[in-house]
Amino acid sequence: MNSDRIVGIDLGTTNSLVAFMEGETPVVIPGADGLNLVPSVVALDENDKIVVGNAARKYLIETPERAVYSIKRLMGRGIDDVQDELKLFHFHLADDLHPGEVLRIKLGGKTFTPPEISAFILRQLKRNAERYFGAPVSQAVITVPAYFNDAQRQATKDAGRIAGLDVLRLVNEPTAASLAYGLHHKKNGVVAVYDFGGGTFDVSILKLNDGIFEVIATNGDTHLGGDDIDNLLIAIALNDIRGSFTADFTRNSEVVATIRKAVIETKITLSSQDAARLDVELPEGRRYQREITRQQFEQLIQPIVQRTAGPCRLALKDAEKKPDQIDEVVLVGGSTRIPMVQSLVQELFQRPPHTGQNPDEVVALGAAVQAKILSGGSEATRDMLLLDVTPLSLGIEVAGGVTDKIILRNSTIPASATQQYTTQIDGQSNVAIHVLQGERELAQDCRSLARFDLRGVPPMPAGLPRIEVKFLIDANGILHVSAREQRSGKQAEIDVQPSYGLTDEQVESMILDSFDNAEEDFRQRQLIEARSEAQTILAALEKGKGSPAWAKLGNSEKKQIAKYEKMLNQVRNEDDYLAIRKVIGELNQASTHLAELMMDTAVSAALEGKTMDEIGKDQPGNLPETGHALAKAEFS
Template identity: 40%
Template sequence: MSFRTIGIDLGTTNSVVATIDRDGVPRILTSEEGETTTPSMISVIEQQGRQNLAVGAEARRLANHHPQDTIFAVKRLIGRRFDEPDVRRLSVALPYRISCAPNGDAWVTASSTTMSPPEVSALILQEMRGVAERFFGEPVGEAIITVPAYFDNQQRQATKDAAEIAGLKVRRLLNEPTAAALGYGAHLGESRRIAVCDLGGGTFDVSIVNVESGVFEVISTHGDAFLGGDDFDRTIVGQLVGEVWAEYGIDLGTDASALHMLKAEAQAAKHALTNSEDVNIELRSLGSLPSGKPLDFRRSISRRELEQWTEPLVNRLEPPCLEALAHCGLEPGDVGAVILVGGMTRMPAVQRRLAKIFGRQPLKVENPEEIVAVGAAIQCAVLEGGVDGVVLLDVTSRPLALSVEGGPARQVIPRNATIPTREHRIITTAHDNQRELSFDVYEVQDGLPVKNRHLGRFVCSDLPPAPAGEIVLLVEFTIDFDGILRVTTTELGSGAHPTLRLVATAGLTRADVKRLAKSLAPQR
């Protein structure tokens, strides 16, 4: 049986699915509600002893009455550890519970059901697959899925796990800014160097891309993995919670229902202030006054107030842009065009700041929420031979470092290396008759050793007895097209491949993924 391939933008707030029609034109597929975007949300509601699952638009509706049982923005948690500072800060701001899995990962709970982020993402991917299958009238088995350029190895692997659980084979994990560049410029006739600034619901990425004769070469990328529209919403909510406390003495900070109402109103106000100078918000029965009467909260918010509240977030746009330029030896004036991607780039303050950083007015994409999925669909057609003359060259977003037997971490693969890439290092035993040799692999965060992200400890075992230094191992590091690391070892004396096991790792095991895929299969 042949399967269709689709492009999916698996977003923090919303997800989009696209394809290329028979005329070679990208097409965004619509949900049963007629929408081009699907909320990246699930609800698990317990009723009469049964747990009912809702995904997408239905989950968004249920969130009004069941905020604690509705999971959203799980993309911010996928591939992350519970003890990470960003996760801990997020855990106090969400209506649902974030817990520590046995292996230290961050998991989520809706109703009485605890799930890993890849499970939640799988349900969203399954929903997007269903949108495509209703359109085609036949099975969809493969997809190109976009991820933030600044996603690390564990986040990328967790996204692939989610796809496998959903019954999708990943043809490629495609960086979102790269997809946007392809979606915007696949038919550009002239050569240009562009900066793609992607500010979505949860992350900010900036990539510098050379476009020439159908070749899209990413030469540098940087980002902020915890800067997006969700942070702007929470800033507005925090401001309003503080005002209610100051005026009425009512603490809404632990009231899940009130926080959900405030978040929905904050989003609506933020969107309205894109085109208006002020907006009125009104929330009925937000809480209870000391007299027992319901609190009806009314307020006018001006664009100026919104920009004052969120100025610290807008300020965070600048460092990734300057870092991306610096890493490829460019100045802002060396960029010929700035492309804005992601719903948050509609905000005037964001547009002004990016214009100031690059010294030119950005080009506004007509539908910034959809262009990433369009690029993914075009890449599908490229891989299937339906589009000629387009080549993508992407890069690693972080350096890779190696530490042997607890020694200092030394760089193996630099930042912005074109992928796929391969490097090797030679390591040797330090003791006579040493039967095991361990090494640790890290992704270097912001160039600071203290921020190195531990990808895992690899242990080579069953080494033959020999004097110290006589066992020489070639360790090969390969980063594939998806930006995911593979490690192999070879004993140079014999050519044998010693037993290599990975310990102290995170994420789902292969057995977990297969079990979850099997359990979800009857629902497809």
């Protein structure tokens, strides 16, 4: 019954949103605080309970060691490839991490992996949606940066599972944005999406053709975003402070967090004003103030903004398009509010960008559109189909440490390739395969996805076994590998060591863990379900009152029903799911006779020569089913 309630989620570096298609329009679902954006901040409060979003923000400043933001930057990465990140971000990593292990972040006395922290955010969004619908939500489409690699995608999918969501599809953020755009502008042409968010940059070029959204090229940088601008400004402020107060606060998380908050405000002001004042209160009553003009700001951030130009040119080149062949440029992500970014886009694509969409919301709205398509579609999404690509080439390491590319970047997904392997020594029973992702010639410069051994190759002279390994990139951009030995018909075992990532068992145990401290979730869900049931029985009762059966009831019966109806209407607005269930039971009891009479009416109508079908048509409420709804509630 919930299959039509698939939500679309934008799990962002800075903010996250959940949206769905209300009728033919995608809308963002607000949280209990009435706000559409849920800051991607997770904190542990005084009672060691997880707090997410706006409520968690104050902990960033008050108890920074108990809070984390921008966790997306660490998704699917290992200790050795986040060293640069750690210089700029105050992530508190667990002390006992080993190379190759999934990272763990300290929050107070506890540690969590990045997928678990993302799962806390997802669970908050799930709750917001359930609160909005008054019904459980279990399926979602989640967006990821187009340039996310296999490990980062897998980590996102794991986060969904840990949060209790069945992730039906991972959609690339710029592609999702194009869906939201295309829903409104139903015209054919070539569209570029420039997506400059909090922590990632993507550019995608798509061909829109009678509802087919075909990505022809994508490029990007998964570690380039508004965060980088903030870090630059923070570094400058810290430097200034060192100069004026001879005090170094670089290692002081609280001061850095306060500065961060201030520079973000300054940055936002400078998108609309020519100058802004940076004002930070420091310990011991000291105060750092500085006036920044937009011109100075632009000079400072120029190198960062300029880093988006390269990927744009490469995407155009891969798409074999000249800027004048692009019909529209859609801006996505909060960083595109910066005037300098907009003028760079104008320069790159030689046209003013389309700014009709809210850059913070368009990705979530597009995810909602995709969710609708996956659930079977509607009038508005009819004929819409997304054909996305894999952003990075997939390869395997061959002799000499060279990458042999077997699926090229910008191949439409699903995409597959089959490779034949054999042995080099007589009787060899293992073949080692190293799977890589990336564009570089040498294996060491590409991202290592996994190493695996094909085992149990039957003993044969060198070169004789024929092991066929099939690589398949699915519609989520995630790789699947399968292998078989053809000559002997024997199964070749694969022993995998994913370079970074959680095993299935680990994910399973995390799901359980999340249940352990999820009493609140359970209570919430019970409440939602009880309210939804109350809704159903009250609606059925309303129909019963309009039916001929109502007249056949005695006065005392009607009174009883009215009493419990009133009670139910009262308790269903309160938070006690047990009380709601109790009154539902009582109302059910009181209305059993009514339900029976309604069934009789339906049956006698049938005897009068009408088919059940016709009764259904005559009575919009479809009586037999109404009776069933009342009867069903009896068992609860």
